[in-house]
Amino acid sequence: MALSDSTETTSVTKQKKIIIRNTHGEKLVGILHETGSKELVILCHGFRSTKETTTISNLAVALAEEGISSFRFDFSGNGESEGTFQYGHYHREVEDLRSVVQFFNGGNLKASTILGHSKGGNVVLLYASKYHEINTVINISGRYKLDRGMEERLGQDFLERIKKDGYIDIKNKTEEVYFRVTEESLMNLLNTNMHEACLNISKETSVMTVHGSEDEITPIDDAIEFPKIIPNHKLSVIEGADHFYTSHQAELAAIVVSFIKDCLQKGD
Known part of the structure; x- marks a missing residue:
């Protein structure tokens, strides 16, 4: 349930802080960028990061500019959310994401896309392997070999x-x-075996992996493995980009937004 919120209105988007309890009773804190669209993109940060990271924040802005609502939140033990940080525990973050999806799907918005950067990329793939109600999944720089x-x-x-x-x-x-x-x-x-998990992703789910060719944290070799095992998959490599897309934020946003819009138009 939502416990509290505060609202800030921009020229095109309302930003609202929302708190959702996970299955452990911990408060997960996030920001809803509401544009009036019924479809919602949920944005997941990476290892030891937060919802305020540049990549996640910029994607929320880029989506809003296209009239697409999004929600970026802190996993338990990170940022403003309650709980103790735990190394690994990918499946615990999957369940955090599950709590967020269920919260919004019980209201006026419907989570149609889940997107994660770095460790968050693994989380959204693991989510799609376990739950099959999300039609569009975007893995940005996630690992194949953990x-x-x-x-x-x-x-x-x-x-x-x-x-x-x-x-x-x-x-x-x-x-x-x-x-x-x-x-x-x-x-x-x-x-946690990403190969076995990805074999369980439905062929009805549209999946995209985005990776930088110069990623210094997760080798580009990892990205090349995902299309081999995920049936409905698109791989987009951004030449020259590092793990954090330091000089390639605009290109990353353009690729992500285009993929999401194509999926929405197809009714995925």
Whole structure:
């Protein structure tokens, strides 16, 4: 249920803060960009990010300019939302997204598209593999191999160390703990198989993967795997773009908006 909201009106869009409880009773905080359209795009941020990240915010603006409503929110344990940040736990974020979809589908708006950047890209694909009511799914820079680069992130012999100590603390440049990886959360990540999940995505669901050719975090090789296993899939590679589309925000927005509009026109 929505607990509170505040409204800000722009020339074409109403922005409203909405709070939705997830299945754990935690408050998920998001911003609705309401244009008057009945169809709604739900925008999901990436790892250790928020609804305010440049990519997500810019996509909300670009969609509004085309008259398409959107909702960007913080997963539990991130941004303004309640809960404790947990490494991995993709399926917990899937259920956060489920709570958001069900909230809007019970009102005047209908969630027709789910879009995620980075880890959020994996979340929307996993959602589509489990629930089949969303017709359009957009994966921006999500991983195919979740275990790739683990030693770079956690250090050598991470499995031995985490079994010994029960956790690994990831520190920032000032040696402050950025986040903690527990054995349980690591196993949750390693047991999440994107290949098996994507095989369960309905052929009726239109899926697009967008990836930067110069992505320094998720290799472009990952993006190439998705069209091999998702039946109704389009791959768009943005030449020269990094993981955060630093110099390619406009191109990313144009590709995303065009795909969503095409799907809406087809009645997907």
